[in-house]
Amino acid sequence: MSDQPLQHDPRPGEPLDELQLAEIKGAILAKLRLAIGKDAGMATKRDWYMAAALALRDRIVHRWLTTEKQSYDAGRKRVYYLSLEFLIGRLFTDALNNMGLLPMFETALGDLGVGLSELRRLEPDAALGNGGLGRLAACFMESMATLSIPAFGYGIRYDFGLFRQIISHGLQQEYPDEWLSFGNPWEFQRPEVVHHVHFGGHVEHADERGRDRAVWHPAETVEAIAYDTPIVGWRGQHVNALRLWSARAPDPLDLDVFNSGDYISASAEQARAEAICKFLYPNDESAAGRELRLRQEFFFVSASLQDLVERHLAADGQLRSLPQKVAVQLNDTHPSLAVTELMRILVDLHNFRWEEAWKITVATFSYTNHTLLPEALETWPVELFERLLPRHLEIIYRINVHHLALAEARCPGDIDFRASVSLIDERGGRKVRMGQLAFVGSHRINGVSAMHSELMKETVFHDLNHLYPSRITNKTNGITFRRWLMLANPRLTALLRETCGEAVLDDFSLLEKLEDLASDNAFQQRFRDVKHHNKLALARLIAERLGTKVDPSALFDVQIKRIHEYKRQLLNIVETVALYQAMKDEPDRNWASRVKIFAGKAAASYHYAKLIIKLINDVANTVNNDPDLRGRLKVIFLPDYNVSLAEVIIPAADLSEQISTAGMEASGTGNMKLALNGAVTIGTLDGANIEIRDHVGAENIAIFGMEADDVMIRRKQGLDATDIIKRSPRLSRAVAAIENGEFSPEEPNRFARIAEAIRFHDPYMVAADFDSYYEAQRSVDARWQVMPAWTRASILNVARMAWFSSDRTIREYAEDIWHVPVRRSPSATQGKGFQRGAGG
Numbered sequence: 001m002s003d004q005p006l007q008h009d010p011r012p013g014e015p016l017d018e019l020q021l022a023e024i025k026g027a028i029l030a031k032l033r034l035a036i037g038k039d040a041g042m043a044t045k046r047d048w049y050m051a052a053a054l055a056l057r058d059r060i061v062h063r064w065l066t067t068e069k070q071s072y073d074a075g076r077k078r079v080y081y082l083s084l085e086f087l088i089g090r091l092f093t094d095a096l097n098n099m100g101l102l103p104m105f106e107t108a109l110g111d112l113g114v115g116l117s118e119l120r121r122l123e124p125d126a127a128l129g130n131g132g133l134g135r136l137a138a139c140f141m142e143s144m145a146t147l148s149i150p151a152f153g154y155g156i157r158y159d160f161g162l163f164r165q166i167i168s169h170g171l172q173q174e175y176p177d178e179w180l181s182f183g184n185p186w187e188f189q190r191p192e193v194v195h196h197v198h199f200g201g202h203v204e205h206a207d208e209r210g211r212d213r214a215v216w217h218p219a220e221t222v223e224a225i226a227y228d229t230p231i232v233g234w235r236g237q238h239v240n241a242l243r244l245w246s247a248r249a250p251d252p253l254d255l256d257v258f259n260s261g262d263y264i265s266a267s268a269e270q271a272r273a274e275a276i277c278k279f280l281y282p283n284d285e286s287a288a289g290r291e292l293r294l295r296q297e298f299f300f301v302s303a304s305l306q307d308l309v310e311r312h313l314a315a316d317g318q319l320r321s322l323p324q325k326v327a328v329q330l331n332d333t334h335p336s337l338a339v340t341e342l343m344r345i346l347v348d349l350h351n352f353r354w355e356e357a358w359k360i361t362v363a364t365f366s367y368t369n370h371t372l373l374p375e376a377l378e379t380w381p382v383e384l385f386e387r388l389l390p391r392h393l394e395i396i397y398r399i400n401v402h403h404l405a406l407a408e409a410r411c412p413g414d415i416d417f418r419a420s421v422s423l424i425d426e427r428g429g430r431k432v433r434m435g436q437l438a439f440v441g442s443h444r445i446n447g448v449s450a451m452h453s454e455l456m457k458e459t460v461f462h463d464l465n466h467l468y469p470s471r472i473t474n475k476t477n478g479i480t481f482r483r484w485l486m487l488a489n490p491r492l493t494a495l496l497r498e499t500c501g502e503a504v505l506d507d508f509s510l511l512e513k514l515e516d517l518a519s520d521n522a523f524q525q526r527f528r529d530v531k532h533h534n535k536l537a538l539a540r541l542i543a544e545r546l547g548t549k550v551d552p553s554a555l556f557d558v559q560i561k562r563i564h565e566y567k568r569q570l571l572n573i574v575e576t577v578a579l580y581q582a583m584k585d586e587p588d589r590n591w592a593s594r595v596k597i598f599a600g601k602a603a604a605s606y607h608y609a610k611l612i613i614k615l616i617n618d619v620a621n622t623v624n625n626d627p628d629l630r631g632r633l634k635v636i637f638l639p640d641y642n643v644s645l646a647e648v649i650i651p652a653a654d655l656s657e658q659i660s661t662a663g664m665e666a667s668g669t670g671n672m673k674l675a676l677n678g679a680v681t682i683g684t685l686d687g688a689n690i691e692i693r694d695h696v697g698a699e700n701i702a703i704f705g706m707e708a709d710d711v712m713i714r715r716k717q718g719l720d721a722t723d724i725i726k727r728s729p730r731l732s733r734a735v736a737a738i739e740n741g742e743f744s745p746e747e748p749n750r751f752a753r754i755a756e757a758i759r760f761h762d763p764y765m766v767a768a769d770f771d772s773y774y775e776a777q778r779s780v781d782a783r784w785q786v787m788p789a790w791t792r793a794s795i796l797n798v799a800r801m802a803w804f805s806s807d808r809t810i811r812e813y814a815e816d817i818w819h820v821p822v823r824r825s826p827s828a829t830q831g832k833g834f835q836r837g838a839g840g
Contacts, residue, residue: 016107024101024108027055040112046182049119052109053092053185057230060095064230064239071150072315077324077820079144079151080308082338083137083331084297085280086155086242087129089483089643091186091229093120097487098142099236124179125642127161128244130281130601131562132669133370135643136448136806137331139480139669143810145233145240146482148823154304156296157187157227157244158280165601167639170617172602172610176279186229187244193226195306196250197299203391214348216391222273223248224303234482234506237823245303247276283605294380294388301337309345319350323363327818330367330442333378336434339365339441340392343399348391354398366817367438367445368475370666372452372460373566377435379425385432396423396432403440410467420463439464439471444817446475448667449688455663455708475813476691477667478806481508484673489651491530492677492798499523508807514799524791531652531678531794538597538652542636548624550634554593555784558674559657560641560649563602563609566664570754571766572596572657573616575774576635577734577743580623583633592781593632597649599641608753613637615751618743646670651677654794655780658683659773661764663708665689672804678794680783682776684769688804696800700793704776705769714768721767722759731770735759 032038032051043051071078093116096102106116129135137153144151163174198218206213224245231240249269258266275292276299284290312326313319330338339361346357371377385393400423411417423440425431439445439461447453453474457465465472486493486505496504499517504510517523535552542550561567576596583591598616602609620635638645656674658665658681665687675681675692682702683689693701706714725732739755741748758766783790814822 016104021104021108021111024055024104025112027058028052028108028112031055045114045118046122048109048112048114049092049122050183050185052105052114052119053123056092056095056099056101056105057185059099059101060230060232060236060239063099063232063236064241067148067150067238067240075315075325076150077818078308078311078326079149079814079818079820080304080326080328081137081140081144081151081153081331082301082304082328082335083134083153083155084300084334085129085134085331086126086137086141086153086244087131087134087643088126088138088141088229088242089135089647090120090123090125092123093487094142094483095186095230095232098146098232098234098482124182125161125644126179126184127177127642128155128158128280130162130603132667133332136477136669139478139483139806140810141231141240141242142233142480142482143478143806145231145238146480146807146823147810147814148233148238149240149810149814149818149820151240152308153231153240153242154300154307155242155244156277156280156300157246158277159274160279162280162601163604165640167613167617167637170614170621172613174604187227188229190226190228193307195224195303197222197224197247197302199295199298199388201390203394211353214391214394216344216348221250222276222299223250224299226303226307243304243307245277245300247273247299249273281603285605290380291384291388294384297334298337298341298389298392301335302341304335305338305341305345309342319346319352319360320356322360326364327820328365329813329818330365330438332368332370333376333434333438336367336378336438336441337389337392339437340389340395340399343395344391347395358399358402361441362443365438365442367442369435369438369445369447369452369456369461372455372664372666374460377433377460379431379433382424382430382432393432396437399437399440400424407467417463421467435460436464439468443471444473445471446473446813446817448475448477449691450474450476451663451685451690451708452666452687473816475809475817476688476804477669477672478804478809479669479672479676480806481676483647484650485676488647488673489530489534489677491533492527492651495526495530496798508802508805511799511802514795518792518795518799519788521788524788524795527678527795528787528791531654534651535654538648541648542597542638545638546636548634548636549631550595550636551593551631554595554632554634555654555780556595556597556652557655557657558597558649558653558679559659560597560599560646561670563600563606563613565608565612565764566661568659568661568764568766568769569598569600569616570612570758570764571659571769571773572598573612573619573635574731574734574738574758574766574770575777576619576623576633577737578730578770578774579777580619580626580629580633581733581737582730583629584626587628587630590785591632592784594781595634595636597636597638597653599638599645599649601641608757611751611754615738615743615754618750622743646673650674650679653677653679654784654790655679656681656683658686658689659705659769660684660686661769662686662706662711664764672801675797676801676804678798680780680790680793680797682773682780692801692804695803696797700796700800702776702780704772706765706772711765714765715763719761719763720759721762724767724770725759728767728771730774731767 028051031054035054036047038047109116141153161177161179164177166173200219201217204215227244229242231242252270254266276296282289282292284293342361346352404418407418407421423436425433447456500510500513539550539552559572616637623635650673653674656679658671662684667688684705685707735755738751744750814820
């Protein structure tokens with residue numbers, strides 16, 4: 001995506017090993033001829049990419065097999081990370097960088113007449129995730145490999161990733177993301193690894209020597225086929241596997257039906273099976289969509305549990321030792337069925353007594369909660385469960401009996417308490433609560449920021465925390481600096497290596513050396529030069545994609561995340577309207593030039609979020625074409641946001657918008673990526689913004705708005721905001737302009753729904769936080785116009801971000817939850833840079 005040169009020499013100035021260089025050139029040419037079937041003269045750029053990727057893969061596989069054998073020989077405990085999403089993005093340069101082969105391949109390809117920067121753009125983004133949760137899983141996989149933790153990631157190999165977003169006339173349109181259309185050089189199909197996943201049918205019970213014996217007779221079987229992708233740790237010292245499952249029918253073609261001439265029906269079972277891995281997050285507005293979601297979740301959970309149990313038995317011979325040798329992390333509620341599936345495997349297939357099986361299960365699982373939003377804590381109708389997973393519903397009922405007995409013992413006679421903690425929600429139609437199931441079936445439940453973990457105890461899991469008081473812990477999220485600094489921002493990385501020393505690539509606490517230079521004029525200029533170069537690259541991309549010219553010397557104000565009401569892109573665009581109106585009122589005032597940059601996707605069925613995208617684009621159309629502004633305000637919506645686009649936007653950002661309604665963002669990781677690259681945060685005291693403030697210093701972040709307690713109080717008072725709007729002339733005028741069609745003259749009522757929601761039903765507190773946000777933005781303008789002060793704050797953000805490495809997060813998981821040893825590497829040094837603040 002980026003046109004920036006890739007400057008990642010392990011030791012700048014040292015000559016490359018000529019023998020190794022010749023070997024790599026030979027390997028690429030051999031792959032081109034033998035694997036691709038082309039001579040150099042006939043090869044396309046894509047052929048060269050595939051050949052180079054396969055040559056690199058060969059080198060990774062040697063490390064992979066070696067580390068795998070070593071961990072098995074040593075009998076090490078293994079971590080299995082279950083996630084419905086892995087937003088891994090492009091792997092080519094990431095693997096090259098971690099293997100220390102980036103300069104070697106860049107030179108080798110250059111000698112062969114091919115540019116590495118050209119080839120990296122040909123690799124599709126593996127968009128197997130929706131946002132922060134999936135990207136976090138990818139960062140964690142890389143950090144587990146970096147810390148030499150034997151680990152497997154488990155997920156689904158979606159044929160189509162998250163949809164490709166097209167903006168047409170300001171409206172989001174969704175198209176299939178065909179990321180596999182040219183093949184995937186990174187994966188290894190494992191046709192010998194097949195697990196049978198069952199659905200439907202009925203359960204028989206028999207008395208077997210005084211014990212109840214359940215036998216599930218399923219009505220449908222789907223085969224799960226494994227595909228492995230190697231994940232390389234830093235310096236290439238350890239390689240783990242990401243195993244993704246693809247679905248197929250045991251009998252892909254009914255020959256009798258086919259021979260009768262009904263060719264479509266002959267493949268019906270295969271089509272039904274393949275639907276499981278067709279698409280990430282199918283629309284669940286329909287009953288069929290909800291059923292497919294549940295089928296997806298059970299499919300990947302069942303295949304993964306069967307796989308890890310089989311692997312454990314091969315290594316250890318018996319299942320009583322499972323918690324000592326295996327740690328399973330459930331990434332959100334999507335894999336919650338793992339609790340019931342492991343119980344089924346232990347009780348039904350391996351004849352464990354219920355009590356012992358339950359102890360093994362709870363000791364094996366831990367659960368990461370990612371949200372306090374009730375709609376994201378999944379529930380499934382009991383009727384659907386009964387039809388699709390009858391044995392698992394029985395297991396849930398039995399877990400619930402023991403669980404509610406404990407609740408009765410803790411709070412005798414308290415019916416409301418029992419109803420609150422029950423795995424079955426009896427209100428408005430009986431539903432299975434997946435968050436409760438994951439909580440009860442895990443020995444540790446962690447939030448992902450200090451505030452989020454405390455709010456879990458006070459809100460969604462208040463009563464469960466009372467029942468199991470020692471289970472909730474906190475593990476604040478982190479990001480992998482290898483991708484989000486070294487790869488995304490090579491010029492800043494080069495400056496950091498020169499300033500902080502080469503060891504900074506292994507020990508991020510050395511970033512603190514920047515603090516002594518934060519006010520140095522010469523260093524500030526060099527730092528600004530790097531930022532300006534990155535802004536030029538983003539400005540070029542905006543011009544290429546949208547045909548809009550932006551001024552690289554303007555403040556680049558960035559909000560890049562999933563489009564959702566609680567993330568409050570609406571607050572941002574309403575403030576933009578108010579700023580536009582103020583600039584029109586006073587055209588001769590010394591306004592700070594600003595480019596508002598939005599990117600993100602709305603779920604296909606989330607119509608209100610899609611309306612907000614339309615509003616942003618309509619405001620952009622008006623603002624960007626108003627000659628009165630003389631280009632001092634521009635609004636940009638970049639379509640089809642993904643990891644690769646983020647790698648261009650983040651290094652160019654000056655201001656990071658982290659403006660969620662307080663108490664609703666669990667953590668955020670975009671906030672960390674942006675601050676690490678020198679963007680100053682404007683945000684609420686929500687999620688990890690609090691810990692970022694504690695680390696970078698309150699003077700180097702712009703905090704505004706209500707805190708979580710204020711939001712709860714305001715919500716209890718009601719969601720009507722007409723009183724607030726009346727007291728705010730700026731807000732009143734901005735809402736009126738949106739409502740009256742100033743930005744949609746061809747359809748004046750287009751945004752009436754948005755204006756009505758802000759006025760009369762404002763659960764996300766857009767109106768309540770508007771004035772505070774507007775004033776904070778004007779303070780940002782004032783600081784921007786004193787460039788030395790701005791640059792100092794930007795440098796200090798970089799200098800104080802070391803604690804937010806995913807290496808630190810994974811070390812905490814390993815020590816406090818999984819109980820697995822980690823490699824004592826320099827990057828784990830708990831120096832001064834790791835001690836600032838109260839996070840984690």
